[in-house]
Amino acid sequence: xxxxxxxxxxLVKRTGEKVFLECVQDMDHENMFWYRQxxxxxxxxxxxxYDVKMKEKGDIPEGYSVxxxxxxxxxxxxxxxxxxxxxxxxxxxxxxxxxxxxxxxFGPGTRLTVT
Amino acid sequence: GEDxxxxxxxxxxxxxxxxxxxxxxxxxxxxxxWYKQEPGAGLQLLTYIFSNMDMKQDQRLTVLLNxxxxxxSLRIADTQTGDSAIYFCAEALMNTGFQKxxxxxxxxxxxSP
Numbered sequence: 001x002x003x004x005x006x007x008x009x010x011l012v013k014r015t016g017e018k019v020f021l022e023c024v025q026d027m028d029h030e031n032m033f034w035y036r037q038x039x040x041x042x043x044x045x046x047x048x049x050y051d052v053k054m055k056e057k058g059d060i061p062e063g064y065s066v067x068x069x070x071x072x073x074x075x076x077x078x079x080x081x082x083x084x085x086x087x088x089x090x091x092x093x094x095x096x097x098x099x100x101x102x103x104x105x106f107g108p109g110t111r112l113t114v115t
Numbered sequence: 116g117e118d119x120x121x122x123x124x125x126x127x128x129x130x131x132x133x134x135x136x137x138x139x140x141x142x143x144x145x146x147x148x149w150y151k152q153e154p155g156a157g158l159q160l161l162t163y164i165f166s167n168m169d170m171k172q173d174q175r176l177t178v179l180l181n182x183x184x185x186x187x188s189l190r191i192a193d194t195q196t197g198d199s200a201i202y203f204c205a206e207a208l209m210n211t212g213f214q215k216x217x218x219x220x221x222x223x224x225x226x227s228p
Binding site for chain 2 (some may be wrong): 004009031035040041042043045048058090092094103104105106107108109
């Protein structure tokens with residue numbers, strides 16, 4: 001079974017703080033993704049990575065950055081947290097980018113509240 | 116364009132069938148997926164269908180795909196209270212050489228006893 005873990009289930013931070021969300025997968029997947037989930041908006045892609053040290057912007061990258069120093073680990077960074085970044089953050093991974101059937105496997109999510 | 120639409124809520128009684136609908140706009144989609152999200156959890160892949168298929172059945176789940184109308188549906192037979200969750204459809208698109216999934220807004224299914 002693919003396992004994707006996220007460092008925290010719940011996180012409360014203050015406006016302006018730097019926030020790190022960590023994600024680890026154990027299936028040697030090439031691709032990793034960060035989404036945010038908001039009611040009525042579904043999942044929106046923030047960033048993704050298809051290889052170590054590689055990253056691509058998703059649909060809503062503003063206010064976020066990412067880091068992928070090791071294949072199994074993908075970090076999402078909020079440089080200066082703001083209240084509009086209060087959300088559920090979901091990490092996912094998937095296998096060979098050449099295959100079209102690239103279903104993604106998700107972690108349990110981190111619910112971040114910025115006060 | 117990329118836009119996947121779902122109704123937000125569906126309420127059924129235990130034992131009835133549930134049908135969750137999804138429409139998408141990009142005809143180049145290759146695979147389409149249904150994911151389930153239980154309260155407080157991440158998304159779990161339920162089933163998928165390749166774009167050249169019309170139907171796929173997997174135990175209590177039936178997926179129907181109408182490519183002409185760009186309409187995807189998930190039917191759950193004999194719905195149980197444990198099926199209460201949010202269901203997301205997603206389409207797989209190739210974007211500048213990389214595959215990405217575009218998700219719908221999710222349909223919250225409530226099953227009452």
